[in-house]
Amino acid sequence: MLAISLTHYVVLSALLFSIGLFGVLTKRNAVAVLICIELMLNAVNINLVAFSKYVTPTDFIGQIFSIFVITVAAAEVGVGLAIIIAIYRNRLSVNLDDFDWLKW
Amino acid sequence: MLVEFALYHAWLVPLLPALAFGVIVFLTRPWPKLSAIVAVGSMAVACFFATLAAYGVFTNHEFVEKPLVYATRWFSLGLPGMPEVQIDVGVQLDPTSAMMLFMVSFIATFIFLYSIGYMEGDPGFSVFFSYLSLFGASMLLLVISSNLLQMFVAWGLVGLCSYLLIGFYSHKISAREAAKKAFVTCRVADFGLLLGLLALQIVFGTLNLTELSEKIAHFEEYTTFGMLTLIAVLVFIGPIGKSGQFPLHVWLPDAMEGPTPVSALIHAATMVVAGVYLVGRTLFLFHEVPSAMQLVAVTGGFTALFAATIAITQREIKRILAYSTVSQLGYMMLALGVGSLTASMFHLWTHAFFKALMFLGAGSVLHALHHKADVWEMGGLYKKMPITTWTFVIGGLAIAGIPPFAGFWSKDEILVATLSEGHYVLFAVGAFTAFLTAFYMWRMIFLAFFGEEKPENHPHESPWTMTVPLVVLAVGALGAGWVGTPWHNVWAEWIFFGHPHHGPVNYGAMLLSIVLAAAGIYLAYMLYLKDAKKKRARRLAEWFGPVYRMLYNKYYIDELYLWFNHALVDGTARLMYLFDIYVVDGIVNGIGGFAKLSGDGLRVFQSGRLQNYALIFFLGVLAVAVLMAFTGPSAASLVLGGVK
Numbered sequence: 001m002l003a004i005s006l007t008h009y010v011v012l013s014a015l016l017f018s019i020g021l022f023g024v025l026t027k028r029n030a031v032a033v034l035i036c037i038e039l040m041l042n043a044v045n046i047n048l049v050a051f052s053k054y055v056t057p058t059d060f061i062g063q064i065f066s067i068f069v070i071t072v073a074a075a076e077v078g079v080g081l082a083i084i085i086a087i088y089r090n091r092l093s094v095n096l097d098d099f100d101w102l103k104w
Numbered sequence: 105m106l107v108e109f110a111l112y113h114a115w116l117v118p119l120l121p122a123l124a125f126g127v128i129v130f131l132t133r134p135w136p137k138l139s140a141i142v143a144v145g146s147m148a149v150a151c152f153f154a155t156l157a158a159y160g161v162f163t164n165h166e167f168v169e170k171p172l173v174y175a176t177r178w179f180s181l182g183l184p185g186m187p188e189v190q191i192d193v194g195v196q197l198d199p200t201s202a203m204m205l206f207m208v209s210f211i212a213t214f215i216f217l218y219s220i221g222y223m224e225g226d227p228g229f230s231v232f233f234s235y236l237s238l239f240g241a242s243m244l245l246l247v248i249s250s251n252l253l254q255m256f257v258a259w260g261l262v263g264l265c266s267y268l269l270i271g272f273y274s275h276k277i278s279a280r281e282a283a284k285k286a287f288v289t290c291r292v293a294d295f296g297l298l299l300g301l302l303a304l305q306i307v308f309g310t311l312n313l314t315e316l317s318e319k320i321a322h323f324e325e326y327t328t329f330g331m332l333t334l335i336a337v338l339v340f341i342g343p344i345g346k347s348g349q350f351p352l353h354v355w356l357p358d359a360m361e362g363p364t365p366v367s368a369l370i371h372a373a374t375m376v377v378a379g380v381y382l383v384g385r386t387l388f389l390f391h392e393v394p395s396a397m398q399l400v401a402v403t404g405g406f407t408a409l410f411a412a413t414i415a416i417t418q419r420e421i422k423r424i425l426a427y428s429t430v431s432q433l434g435y436m437m438l439a440l441g442v443g444s445l446t447a448s449m450f451h452l453w454t455h456a457f458f459k460a461l462m463f464l465g466a467g468s469v470l471h472a473l474h475h476k477a478d479v480w481e482m483g484g485l486y487k488k489m490p491i492t493t494w495t496f497v498i499g500g501l502a503i504a505g506i507p508p509f510a511g512f513w514s515k516d517e518i519l520v521a522t523l524s525e526g527h528y529v530l531f532a533v534g535a536f537t538a539f540l541t542a543f544y545m546w547r548m549i550f551l552a553f554f555g556e557e558k559p560e561n562h563p564h565e566s567p568w569t570m571t572v573p574l575v576v577l578a579v580g581a582l583g584a585g586w587v588g589t590p591w592h593n594v595w596a597e598w599i600f601f602g603h604p605h606h607g608p609v610n611y612g613a614m615l616l617s618i619v620l621a622a623a624g625i626y627l628a629y630m631l632y633l634k635d636a637k638k639k640r641a642r643r644l645a646e647w648f649g650p651v652y653r654m655l656y657n658k659y660y661i662d663e664l665y666l667w668f669n670h671a672l673v674d675g676t677a678r679l680m681y682l683f684d685i686y687v688v689d690g691i692v693n694g695i696g697g698f699a700k701l702s703g704d705g706l707r708v709f710q711s712g713r714l715q716n717y718a719l720i721f722f723l724g725v726l727a728v729a730v731l732m733a734f735t736g737p738s739a740a741s742l743v744l745g746g747v748k
Binding site: 021024025026033096097099100101 | 713
């Protein structure tokens with residue numbers, strides 16, 4: 001039975017980040033993009049906790065940091081959803097391709 | 105007591121007309137009569153103080169050696185690493201400035217009075233008097249200046265007043281053009297003067313007249329002889345412009361576009377002699393540089409002759425007088441150039457009286473004939489205008505140099521000074537000019553005042569405000585020279601440079617100048633009065649056709665300047681225009697065009713699509729990460745703009 005090392009965590013986190021990034025770049029639905037951003041943030045959280053456990057096991061810097069990230073992510077999602085709802089009231093759409101009115 | 109007060113408060117003399125200027129501009133402008141009273145009244149009070157101050161100076165012989173100077177700090181400039189520059193304003197009273205103070209305020213008072221009659225009914229009556237007051241204030245400030253910078257400020261102010269007053273009839277194009285010409289010509293000259301003053305300040309560290317005269321006496325401690333020569337020449341450029349010396353005399357005849365009292369006050373009696381006065385004030389500088397003295401003398405002598413020859417052929421009464429002024433200013437410069445402050449200031453003094461008189465007489469004639477200026481269209485005015493005629497005749501006798509009138513003594517003094525300094529050519533020029541002066545002046549008098557009456561003219565004598573100044577100035581033109589007769593020369597004991605000059609009475613020169621003056625008058629009489637049809641005069645003009653035309657057209661100097669302007673100045677300007685259009689504008693437009701072009705290129709990336717931005721973001725991070733992986737952190741931090 002192979003022990004779970006730091007590498008496994010990093011690979012998992014990289015995969016999760018890549019999936020999230022792919023979703024952010026390809027999804028047309030704004031809510032789906034927000035969900036994908038959550039994926040990316042959680043990939044980062046895994047990294048933080050894993051490095052904390054394997055590199056500086058006595059300190060809890062990474063863990064505390066990830067709690068901060070989760071809190072901020074919650075707030076960010078709240079604001080993001082509020083914006084999306086506001087846009088939806090105006091446009092009757094959550095398709096990102098329709099949200100190009102800021103271009104020159 | 106009162107004299108003492110006037111001596112130590114001489115700054116009141118320029119201040120009073122300056123106050124009058126303010127009062128007229130801000131308060132009394134809607135009431136012409138009141139404005140005139142304010143202007144004349146303040147000038148009269150100023151004249152009263154000036155007379156007292158002059159009396160105080162001329163009764164105390166100490167002031168000859170040691171001028172009365174009191175000054176206050178105007179400003180001081182201290183820059184690190186440089187000596188501090190301190191500029192004073194103050195009053196310097198010595199016989200020369202006291203004489204000028206009295207002369208300017210005295211003549212100004214009577215010309216102000218005359219203007220009441222002359223300008224009557226003019227829509228700009230009050231404005232005219234405000235300008236006159238401002239001029240009086242600036243000129244008096246110039247006269248009492250103890251400091252060359254202060255003098256330069258006043259010098260600029262009188263130039264401004266001259267500009268305003270020449271262009272007073274601004275509805276006439278010719279008046280506007282003349283005003284511009286006067287201003288621009290004088291500014292060109294002032295530039296030279298300013299450079300000279302800056303050089304004086306830099307080299308000697310002061311512009312106070314008394315300190316300068318002490319320092320320049322042993323200038324070797326401060327500078328080289330070459331530098332001093334340069335300074336003297338630069339300073340002399342200012343007077344060339346202001347005092348109408350060749351080649352910058354062109355503005356003075358045109359300045360006659362202004363109202364006649366202005367011509368009398370500014371362009372005959374006071375402002376134009378400011379240049380002579382400045383050279384006289386800084387004679388200690390010129391005295392150290394023989395070549396500069398030579399330049400002054402030759403410029404003066406040449407201008408005297410040059411202007412006199414032009415005056416022979418001119419037709420307009422004020423234009424003749426203007427060229428005569430240029431010629432007489434040349435005399436004054438000539439006297440300064442041969443080192444005689446006495447003779448120069450003496451001629452300045454007498455000239456102020458008889459030239460102001462003649463201009464006012466001309467104004468009286470123009471007033472009577474409704475501004476018909478051509479002397480050939482006048483004639484026989486003596487019957488209807490006796491006071492004007494006889495005062496004018498006195499002026500004519502004075503300028504021609506007939507004893508005992510004022511001009512004789514001063515002109516004689518100049519000729520004797522020239523002769524005793526050994527300038528024989530300049531003496532001959534001066535003597536011949538004296539002959540020409542008598543001739544052209546009496547040509548004008550015979551044509552305008554004597555001979556047959558022209559039926560189309562309806563002259564009338566002018567009101568008392570105009571005739572009283574004429575009579576007063578005529579008394580001056582008669583008697584102003586008696587203070588400087590060769591037998592008992594009071595003038596030379598007070599106003600001199602270096603040492604008072606007491607030569608033997610030169611009866612030869614005196615006789616010569618009388619004979620020349622009489623010959624000139626006689627020639628004019630033969631040509632223009634005895635010969636009623638003026639046939640001989642016309643025939644002479646035909647014989648010497650080219651010469652006559654050249655003189656009538658003032659040696660084509662104006663045309664030369666015009667050509668110079670068109671060919672050189674405008675040509676250079678056109679070249680500069682093209683440079684501006686194609687090179688300067690090209691660079692500026694190029695920068696703009698580049699920004700526009702790069703903007704056009706870059707806006708393709710600005711699609712407005714969130715995910716495109718995110719992709720570019722990601723690719724950028726990826727690029728940095730790849731760079732870091734392959735080259736190490738230092739090169740990557742370079743890419744990131746130096747972030748460590």
